[in-house]
Amino acid sequence: MSDTATATPDAPPTTVLQATDVTMRFGGLTAVRSVDLTVNSGEIVGLIGPNGAGKTTFFNCLTGLYVPTEGKVTYRGTVLPPKPHLVTKAGIARTFQNIRLFANMTVLENVLIGRHTRTKEGLWSAILRGPGFRNAEAASRARAMELLEFTGLQHKADHLARNLPYGEQRKLEIARALASDPGLLLLDEPTAGMNPQETRATEELVFAVRDQGIAVLVIEHDMRFIFNLCDRVACLVQGEKLVEGTPEVVQADERVVAAYLGTPYEGAPDEGTAAEGIPAETEATDGDHQ
Amino acid sequence: MTTTATTGNTPAPAAEGPGPGVLPLPETAADALVLLGGLATVVSAFMSWTWTSDFPGDLTVYGYPAGLQIIAIVGGVLTVLFGLSRKHVRGLAWLNPARATNPVFLAALSAFVVTWFAALAIAVDLGGLVNLDPGAYVAVVGGLLALLGALGLPHAEGRLRGYFGKPDHLPRAALPAPWLQRLLITLCAALALLAFSYGIGINDDDSETFIGFALLVVFAAWALNAAGLFERFSELNARHQGFATGMAFLAAVAFPFTQSDDHNANLGVNILIFGTVALGLNIVVGLTGLLDLGYVAFLGVGAYAAALVSGSQYSSIHIQFPFWAAALTGMAASLVFGVLIGAPTLRLRGDYLAIVTLGFGEIFRIAVNNLDGSSGPDVTNGPNGISNIPDLKLFGFNFGEGHDIGGFTIGRFANYFFLMLLFTAIVVFVFKRAADSRIGRSWVAIREDETAATAMGINGFRVKLIAFALGATLAGLAGTVSAHVTYSVVPTPYQFAGAAPPNSAFLLAAVVLGGMGTVGGPILGAVLLYLIPEKLGFLQNYELLAFGIALILLMRFRPEGIIPNRRRQLEFHETGQLDVPEDGLPPGTVGATKAEA
Ligand SMILES: Nc1ncnc2c1ncn2[C@@H]1O[C@H](COP(=O)(O)OP(=O)(O)OP(=O)(O)O)[C@@H](O)[C@H]1O
Ligand SMILES: [Mg+2]
Numbered sequence: 001m002s003d004t005a006t007a008t009p010d011a012p013p014t015t016v017l018q019a020t021d022v023t024m025r026f027g028g029l030t031a032v033r034s035v036d037l038t039v040n041s042g043e044i045v046g047l048i049g050p051n052g053a054g055k056t057t058f059f060n061c062l063t064g065l066y067v068p069t070e071g072k073v074t075y076r077g078t079v080l081p082p083k084p085h086l087v088t089k090a091g092i093a094r095t096f097q098n099i100r101l102f103a104n105m106t107v108l109e110n111v112l113i114g115r116h117t118r119t120k121e122g123l124w125s126a127i128l129r130g131p132g133f134r135n136a137e138a139a140s141r142a143r144a145m146e147l148l149e150f151t152g153l154q155h156k157a158d159h160l161a162r163n164l165p166y167g168e169q170r171k172l173e174i175a176r177a178l179a180s181d182p183g184l185l186l187l188d189e190p191t192a193g194m195n196p197q198e199t200r201a202t203e204e205l206v207f208a209v210r211d212q213g214i215a216v217l218v219i220e221h222d223m224r225f226i227f228n229l230c231d232r233v234a235c236l237v238q239g240e241k242l243v244e245g246t247p248e249v250v251q252a253d254e255r256v257v258a259a260y261l262g263t264p265y266e267g268a269p270d271e272g273t274a275a276e277g278i279p280a281e282t283e284a285t286d287g288d289h290q
Numbered sequence: 291m292t293t294t295a296t297t298g299n300t301p302a303p304a305a306e307g308p309g310p311g312v313l314p315l316p317e318t319a320a321d322a323l324v325l326l327g328g329l330a331t332v333v334s335a336f337m338s339w340t341w342t343s344d345f346p347g348d349l350t351v352y353g354y355p356a357g358l359q360i361i362a363i364v365g366g367v368l369t370v371l372f373g374l375s376r377k378h379v380r381g382l383a384w385l386n387p388a389r390a391t392n393p394v395f396l397a398a399l400s401a402f403v404v405t406w407f408a409a410l411a412i413a414v415d416l417g418g419l420v421n422l423d424p425g426a427y428v429a430v431v432g433g434l435l436a437l438l439g440a441l442g443l444p445h446a447e448g449r450l451r452g453y454f455g456k457p458d459h460l461p462r463a464a465l466p467a468p469w470l471q472r473l474l475i476t477l478c479a480a481l482a483l484l485a486f487s488y489g490i491g492i493n494d495d496d497s498e499t500f501i502g503f504a505l506l507v508v509f510a511a512w513a514l515n516a517a518g519l520f521e522r523f524s525e526l527n528a529r530h531q532g533f534a535t536g537m538a539f540l541a542a543v544a545f546p547f548t549q550s551d552d553h554n555a556n557l558g559v560n561i562l563i564f565g566t567v568a569l570g571l572n573i574v575v576g577l578t579g580l581l582d583l584g585y586v587a588f589l590g591v592g593a594y595a596a597a598l599v600s601g602s603q604y605s606s607i608h609i610q611f612p613f614w615a616a617a618l619t620g621m622a623a624s625l626v627f628g629v630l631i632g633a634p635t636l637r638l639r640g641d642y643l644a645i646v647t648l649g650f651g652e653i654f655r656i657a658v659n660n661l662d663g664s665s666g667p668d669v670t671n672g673p674n675g676i677s678n679i680p681d682l683k684l685f686g687f688n689f690g691e692g693h694d695i696g697g698f699t700i701g702r703f704a705n706y707f708f709l710m711l712l713f714t715a716i717v718v719f720v721f722k723r724a725a726d727s728r729i730g731r732s733w734v735a736i737r738e739d740e741t742a743a744t745a746m747g748i749n750g751f752r753v754k755l756i757a758f759a760l761g762a763t764l765a766g767l768a769g770t771v772s773a774h775v776t777y778s779v780v781p782t783p784y785q786f787a788g789a790a791p792p793n794s795a796f797l798l799a800a801v802v803l804g805g806m807g808t809v810g811g812p813i814l815g816a817v818l819l820y821l822i823p824e825k826l827g828f829l830q831n832y833e834l835l836a837f838g839i840a841l842i843l844l845m846r847f848r849p850e851g852i853i854p855n856r857r858r859q860l861e862f863h864e865t866g867q868l869d870v871p872e873d874g875l876p877p878g879t880v881g882a883t884k885a886e887a
Contacts, residue, residue: 085746096742102743113748116748123756137728
């Protein structure tokens with residue numbers, strides 16, 4: 001369907017996302033330190049780094065789940081409000097590393113939730129059910145079905161999300177995120193736990209998303225996936241951005257290899273202050289009252 | 291997804307042949323025992339069970355079954371029917387589509403439990419086995435034979451534990467004609483009405499009869515469930531949703547006509563109030579997943595607001611609103627109270643919210659207790675409350691008087707029953723429509739995963755506040771009727787936990803017992819939680835203890851509640867009844883649309 005080479009946007013690229021000097025501290029732990037990152041329209045940008053490097057934390061800072069200690073995030077030139085629902089409304093949608101679907105809702109309903117920001121029918125119209133409500137509901141359903149077809153889940157529309165196999169759950173997360181008509185899609189390890197075939201299909205899906213004019217920022221540990229997919233790759237190590245560049249540049253950088261293998265290299269970030277543990281599944285957990 | 295081609299007539303997957311039952315009996319002998327036992331139970335009901343009419347229900351007369359005997363007849367008939375349904379008896383296949391042993395066992399168990407309970411109750415009440423007449427012995431033996439026979443029937447697992455579940459797989463049903471489907475729904479509604487009015491009609495002093503009735507209902511329902519009939523029925527309901535809801539309301543409308551005693555209509559209206567408030571709470575707890583432990587306060591706000599504007603001479607403001615205005619006042623007051631409580635607390639999650647709502651609920655009760663003119667401004671008349679609330683008069687119809695309708699006398703409480711039924715209908719309507727909409731979906735999303743919901747663009751606080759406020763408003767509406775029904779409004783019922791409903795703990799229990807997120811669940815829960823304490827007067831001080839034990843048992847064995855909330859169409863999927871999406875879209879379209887995208 002689409003190849004890396006063929007997909008060059010016609011319009012001159014505009015900056016979609018610009019993160020400047022983003023720092024996130026948890027008490028004494030600096031999970032993300034002065035990270036700058038830009039994503040341009042029509043781009044697929046990869047974010048790599050060893051476990052605990054702060055990639056997910058960085059995502060949470062972008063999407064308003066965390067309020068960064070320092071720094072600024074702008075989306076198409078406007079500063080993002082530090083509220084997740086407003087960020088989504090502005091046009092950034094995301095998936096989660098440890099799948100967070102609405103397990104007891106159907107596949108279709110999950111995607112309909114994604115439509116929430118793009119519809120506005122409130123309680124009154126739900127009770128009165130005027131033509132406006134019915135039209136909006138029908139339009140939402142049509143759009144949701146379209147997205148399910150796009151991700152290849154249309155035959156599962158009435159299944160409970162929890163009953164889907166793992167790979168399809170990841171796809172559903174993407175469909176749900178796309179339902180908010182985003183300008184930028186953030187994917188947190190979209191192929192974790194997938195077999196090579198499913199990974200390949202996800203690659204296709206990400207290209208298809210990009211071809212719809214949606215910029216993509218993707219975290220992944222699967223290097224083949226990343227280097228196939230991305231126009232640009234940034235590598236985070238212990239909260240700091242080590243390198244950024246085309247896949248070839250990053251792939252060739254020995255500091256990246258060293259960071260993954262754990263070998264020290266010249267000018268490595270200071271051991272004492274940086275992130276230490278590797279709790280792989282740390283997330284914006286339930287019960288954070290910030 | 292299985293068996294697309296099979297129809298109702300093909301025998302169930304018994305092809306491999308289930309193994310022997312728990313008791314090693316030949317199958318024919320076991321069958322015979324079940325039938326014999328069931329028949330004996332029925333026959334025994336026409337004999338005398340005891341010599342004296344001191345035992346509740348008067349079981350002494352030959353030929354005229356009464357009280358527990360009627361219940362035993364039902365158990366016996368059920369046993370016989372299920373016993374026959376396993377065989378290839380024409381016309382009974384629908385009763386036990388999978389031809390399973392479990393429903394037979396459970397039906398026999400119902401006969402066994404009822405007869406043995408009756409015999410024991412007679413012996414204990416009257417002091418000794420000498421008080422049993424031959425009929426009781428026949429009943430006891432009949433119940434036992436049926437049970438033993440059922441245990442001897444072939445069974446797939448052959449362990450006692452396996453006898454209580456329902457079949458994993460039901461053969462695909464051949465749906466009857468649409469009019470027949472509707473007739474079935476109507477019959478079920480009539481049956482439910484019959485059971486309800488029989489139960490409510492049992493004299494308050496006849497606790498023995500009520501226990502027997504409750505035992506029968508539990509085990510019979512269990513047997514029907516094990517046969518897969520509830521599943522079938524909810525499928526039918528899903529097909530004819532509007533019709534089924536209409537029938538349920540029709541049955542409720544018919545209820546007062548089945549009762550000669552206005553006291554039972556009083557129970558009925560209280561159950562309705564309780565159930566309606568529980569339904570409102572279901573929006574907050576069942577749909578949105580907010581644990582609210584002070585919900586009864588909103589009922590109180592509505593009741594007090596209506597009482598204050600009712601024109602009662604004890605009201606601190608001496609005005610009398612017409613009822614529609616009073617109802618709006620009650621709703622508005624509850625709404626304001628709900629938003630005032632919700633705005634600061636809904637930023638909290640989980641346990642914190644529960645504790646804070648518990649606190650606010652108590653604050654309401656204590657506040658109205660103290661607004662008596664001595665410890666605070668005189669608004670609510672303190673512990674004495676607002677009494678002498680006048681009866682409603684709508685369009686010249688005085689709710690305080692009895693009326694004759696078509697030969698039936700409709701008393702005061704029955705009048706209020708009809709009014710409350712209208713309000714219940716409104717609440718059901720609002721609940722259903724709100725639940726199936728953008729806002730309802732966002733409530734469920736918040737319940738499922740609040741972080742993910744906000745990341746998908748839902749303003750969690752706002753959506754939760756709407757749920758909270760809507761729940762409060764609906765409770766307030768119910769409160770306005772309750773003020774008039776009870777003549778007076780006092781602070782005591784609006785507490786966290788008490789021996790009698792409504793209180794916050796009972797409301798929550800009604801929602802959880804009945805089934806969170808459903809319409810029928812909280813109403814059924816309310817019926818049970820109201821009727822059982824009412825009819826089991828002898829429990830008295832142990833009511834709360836029994837309530838606690840019942841809760842623990844239910845949470846252990848059926849944590850999803852009596853009516854579990856499964857999404858309508860989904861049921862078809864998980865039981866393999868309907869393959870809608872599979873047929874709906876040929877696989878070819880997948881590739882095509884994807885390529886276009
Ligand atoms: N809410 C939090 N409170 C305290 N520490 C946190 C919090 N969230 C993340 N961290 C810490 O920040 C560091 C970075 O974690 P993060 O989850 O961002 O890593 P990651 O790069 O996504 O790793 P992985 O590849 O395993 O997903 C870790 O040391 C983690 O323990
Ligand atoms: Mg991560």
